[in-house]
Amino acid sequence: MSDLFVIGAGLSGLMAAYTAARAGLRVQVVTKGLGSMHWAAGTVDVMGYTPEELSRPVQRPLEAIQALAHSHPEHPYVLLGSHQVQVALEEFTALMAELGLPYGGAGGFGALAHSTSGDNLLLPSAVGALRPAFLAPSAQLAGDMARPEPLLIVGFTGLRDFYPELIAENLAKQGFQARAAFLPLSLLTEQADRNNVHLAQALDLQARRLKLGGELKRLARAGERIGLPALLGLDDHAAALADLSAAAGAPIFEIPTLPPSVPGMRLYKALRARLWRMGVRIDVGLEGIGANVIAANGTAGRVQWVETATTTSRPLKHRAKAYLLATGGILGGGFDSDHTGRIWETVFDLPLTIPQARHQWFRPAFMDPAGHPVFNGGVAVNAAMQPVGADGQVLYANLWAAGGALAGADPIQQHSLEGLAIATGWAAGQAIVRALAQ
Amino acid sequence: MPMHTQSWESVGPSLDECIKCNICTSYCPVAEVTDKFHGPKYSGPQAQRFRENGQPQSPDHSVDYCSGCRVCNEVCPTGVRIAEINARARAQAAAEHGIPLRNRLLGRSDMLGKLGMIAPGLANWGMRQGFARSIAEGVLGISKHAQMPTWSREGTFASWLKRSAPNRLRSERKVVYYHGCSTMYYEPYVGKAAMAVFEHNGFEVVVPEQGCCGLPLLNNAEFPAAEKYHHHNLEWLTPYARQGYQIVGTSTSCTLTLKEEAPDMLDIHTPEARDLALAVWDIFEWLRELHAQGQMKTDFQPIDMVLPYHPPCQYRAHHIGSPVMDILPLIPGLDVRESHARCCGGAGTYVYKKEKYQIAMDVGQELFTWVDEQRPVTMTACTSETCRWHIESATKLPCRHPIEVLAAAYGLYDLEKRKLTKE
Numbered sequence: 001m002s003d004l005f006v007i008g009a010g011l012s013g014l015m016a017a018y019t020a021a022r023a024g025l026r027v028q029v030v031t032k033g034l035g036s037m038h039w040a041a042g043t044v045d046v047m048g049y050t051p052e053e054l055s056r057p058v059q060r061p062l063e064a065i066q067a068l069a070h071s072h073p074e075h076p077y078v079l080l081g082s083h084q085v086q087v088a089l090e091e092f093t094a095l096m097a098e099l100g101l102p103y104g105g106a107g108g109f110g111a112l113a114h115s116t117s118g119d120n121l122l123l124p125s126a127v128g129a130l131r132p133a134f135l136a137p138s139a140q141l142a143g144d145m146a147r148p149e150p151l152l153i154v155g156f157t158g159l160r161d162f163y164p165e166l167i168a169e170n171l172a173k174q175g176f177q178a179r180a181a182f183l184p185l186s187l188l189t190e191q192a193d194r195n196n197v198h199l200a201q202a203l204d205l206q207a208r209r210l211k212l213g214g215e216l217k218r219l220a221r222a223g224e225r226i227g228l229p230a231l232l233g234l235d236d237h238a239a240a241l242a243d244l245s246a247a248a249g250a251p252i253f254e255i256p257t258l259p260p261s262v263p264g265m266r267l268y269k270a271l272r273a274r275l276w277r278m279g280v281r282i283d284v285g286l287e288g289i290g291a292n293v294i295a296a297n298g299t300a301g302r303v304q305w306v307e308t309a310t311t312t313s314r315p316l317k318h319r320a321k322a323y324l325l326a327t328g329g330i331l332g333g334g335f336d337s338d339h340t341g342r343i344w345e346t347v348f349d350l351p352l353t354i355p356q357a358r359h360q361w362f363r364p365a366f367m368d369p370a371g372h373p374v375f376n377g378g379v380a381v382n383a384a385m386q387p388v389g390a391d392g393q394v395l396y397a398n399l400w401a402a403g404g405a406l407a408g409a410d411p412i413q414q415h416s417l418e419g420l421a422i423a424t425g426w427a428a429g430q431a432i433v434r435a436l437a438q
Numbered sequence: 439m440p441m442h443t444q445s446w447e448s449v450g451p452s453l454d455e456c457i458k459c460n461i462c463t464s465y466c467p468v469a470e471v472t473d474k475f476h477g478p479k480y481s482g483p484q485a486q487r488f489r490e491n492g493q494p495q496s497p498d499h500s501v502d503y504c505s506g507c508r509v510c511n512e513v514c515p516t517g518v519r520i521a522e523i524n525a526r527a528r529a530q531a532a533a534e535h536g537i538p539l540r541n542r543l544l545g546r547s548d549m550l551g552k553l554g555m556i557a558p559g560l561a562n563w564g565m566r567q568g569f570a571r572s573i574a575e576g577v578l579g580i581s582k583h584a585q586m587p588t589w590s591r592e593g594t595f596a597s598w599l600k601r602s603a604p605n606r607l608r609s610e611r612k613v614v615y616y617h618g619c620s621t622m623y624y625e626p627y628v629g630k631a632a633m634a635v636f637e638h639n640g641f642e643v644v645v646p647e648q649g650c651c652g653l654p655l656l657n658n659a660e661f662p663a664a665e666k667y668h669h670h671n672l673e674w675l676t677p678y679a680r681q682g683y684q685i686v687g688t689s690t691s692c693t694l695t696l697k698e699e700a701p702d703m704l705d706i707h708t709p710e711a712r713d714l715a716l717a718v719w720d721i722f723e724w725l726r727e728l729h730a731q732g733q734m735k736t737d738f739q740p741i742d743m744v745l746p747y748h749p750p751c752q753y754r755a756h757h758i759g760s761p762v763m764d765i766l767p768l769i770p771g772l773d774v775r776e777s778h779a780r781c782c783g784g785a786g787t788y789v790y791k792k793e794k795y796q797i798a799m800d801v802g803q804e805l806f807t808w809v810d811e812q813r814p815v816t817m818t819a820c821t822s823e824t825c826r827w828h829i830e831s832a833t834k835l836p837c838r839h840p841i842e843v844l845a846a847a848y849g850l851y852d853l854e855k856r857k858l859t860k861e
């Protein structure tokens with residue numbers, strides 16, 4: 001039996017697992033499969049757009065969070081308060097520095113207080129659009145469009161889904177000085193049919209990246225910075241980045257590609273390795289399908305056990321002192337629905353703030369600033385991240401929730417997926433540690 | 439070739455869940471080390487579209503290189519049953535091109551077992567001879583480098599059972615033991631250790647007539663033959679399931695085959711097959727349940743050693759987590775360390791095939807390097823027999839079934855000599 005049983009291995013689940021394990025709790029994590037981080041850019045988006053202003057990116061996200069207090073009191077950021085969000089982000093940056101995958105912000109690296117001026121970064125995407133992000137892995141920082149250097153975007157002939165000319169052209173249209181160049185894919189691999197992750201692994205070999213660095217030096221003009229698809233090493237990424245920049249004699253940055261995302265996979269693998277070292281069990285391939293609860297009249301009930309699906313129709317029971325739901329929302333797979341529009345949370349069948357009729361899921365306008373109820377809704381929680389009913393009462397004394405499943409935010413529209421995951425995962429972890437200490 | 443020899447029934451619908459994220463290909467250990475295999479997304483859900491349209495030729499022959507490790511299934515966010523799609527695709531290709539003699543041989547573990555037992559000393563000697571193995575490689579395509587299992591020199595498990603019948607425990611609490619071919623012919627001591635653990639916990643063990651689970655045949659695409667085996671097992675074992683017996687196995691692949699592989703791939707979804715599947719347990723899954731009910735004995739003697747343990751790939755398909763890690767750490771003094779390597783590379787009979795031997799070694803490197811880093815190590819452990827043989831040959835360290843370790847902790851078994859203490 002573990003102290004904490006976490007369902008979901010996205011950023012929120014792993015952040016909570018880390019927080020609890022560091023405090024000495026025995027933690028087990030189960031997940032149906034891998035996801036979220038593997039298809040995100042590897043950045044920490046805290047607040048890229050506010051619900052009120054969807055056309056212009058937020059400049060100072062922590063301030064934008066404070067402003068939410070009046071307009072969106074049910075937003076998880078507001079429940080926590082911007083100070084707590086900041087503390088959680090500090091924990092995250094400290095952790096990532098320790099793991100050799102440092103994150104930084106508009107002010108550079110290191111502890112949050114130093115690494116950020118409070119401004120969002122603006123980073124070029126794989127189509128040359130600008131993406132607001134609060135923190136980014138060191139490999140993406142030189143891509144910040146607040147920096148003055150002109151850009152050289154380098155692609156590889158035959159590499160799918162990364163077109164340097166398209167990126168450079170779109171950046172130029174937005175007034176930046178940018179040009180494109182190609183190198184042969186054979187610099188990375190002789191093998192056919194490699195995906196981004198395999199190519200990144202090829203650059204884990206020093207000889208290859210030195211060769212690539214030499215070619216980049218030949219291409220770059222004085223004063224330019226070089227943007228490459230995000231495949232600069234997987235397990236030996238820090239050294240790959242250092243070697244390449246030194247050999248090229250220019251600042252180098254990564255541009256995230258289509259999934260699978262190498263920066264996201266690095267993040268997942270780094271967190272996973274840390275959790276393993278702390279003795280946390282991570283069982284991938286176990287899907288939460290139900291729970292046994294004792295409901296109580298008027299007072300909070302208790303979760304007795306959680307069930308995961310097995311090959312036979314004999315579900316596996318998991319008992320723990322505390323449970324954390326971190327399965328994501330409708331996009332993460334934590335909710336399911338049928339053709340009538342009934343929509344439910346799949347493990348505890350918690351009440352959702354999403355209308356139970358399909359025609360009410362979406363507003364008529366696709367880009368409606370108010371967002372769509374199906375994405376905005378979810379599991380309502382209190383300030384301690386415990387699911388509550390419509391009356392605000394805690395539903396189960398030993399259940400917490402974090403991440404994309406929470407009600408009151410639309411993390412896709414607001415570009416706040418990772419910020420929400422880190423803040424609510426950390427806060428839930430803290431609350432669980434406190435609760436079990438009593 | 440008739441198509442009704444295998445069933446797509448259980449895997450078909452999962453195809454539509456694919457969101458083309460490529461996470462599977464990013465974690466597939468085979469695609470990582472060779473470009474002879476195009477990877478799970480391509481060979482699985484993508485190529486499947488063409489297979490479904492009844493194209494005359496398989497659209498992707500590289501699927502033959504899929505080892506069936508199921509890493510892809512495990513990481514897929516949407517639950518596509520990629521490994522199962524690939525297994526069926528391999529079978530379809532075999533149906534189109536004919537099954538080579540080699541695969542027919544490797545598929546018949548019970549027959550090979552019986553043959554070798556006629557003169558195990560001679561058979562083992564032959565397996566070690568360079569010239570014999572070179573001929574086997576040249577004629578049959580069986581890699582001369584791969585370590586073949588050695589036939590038991592102490593007789594079969596059945597012969598020991600008969601000899602030791604008077605010593606068996608009688609009890610109200612009973613369990614059925616499914617030993618499988620490897621315990622029968624190659625590693626009877628695994629069966630003895632299991633019997634000792636059952637009896638120590640107060641269970642009378644029933645070992646009814648049983649046949650090969652048919653997995654090697656399924657793996658090598660011989661469906662009619664596999665079907666015959668499965669029907670025999672249904673006939674022999676289902677009556678026990680219906681009387682409420684739990685049917686517990688020491689081989690993670692045999693138990694998986696009885697639970698899922700055989701019924702799914704052969705589309706045998708009769709009430710008999712369902713009842714049998716529900717009664718089948720992996721031995722550590724079963725022990726974990728016993729322990730959860732507070733009924734497993736923990737009168738252990740300390741075992742002071744570091745034990746690197748590799749969970750075999752089949753556990754992925756059982757979806758029961760890592761039950762060995764719920765039990766072995768209870769033994770005082772034992773420092774069990776779980777491997778996070780994706781696959782040992784052996785993958786059943788995969789490593790025996792000449793064209794795949796090097797791939798198997800490259801895939802296993804992740805595990806072998808990790809074992810090398812654990813010190814001081816005198817032996818390793820793994821729950822699946824073919825993995826044990828492959829890990830032993832690559833690490834040059836003995837590899838034990840965890841049930842042998844547990845029996846030793848009860849003071850019933852000598853881990854080094856692989857013998858019961860009272861024998």
Ligand code: SF4
Nearest residue numbers: 456457459460462514
């Ligand atoms: S991981 Fe699953 S969803 Fe993603 S490409 Fe592979 S099969 Fe498709």
Ligand code: SF4
Nearest residue numbers: 466504505507508510
């Ligand atoms: S079963 Fe293993 S070898 Fe086959 S495609 Fe999946 S991950 Fe790759």
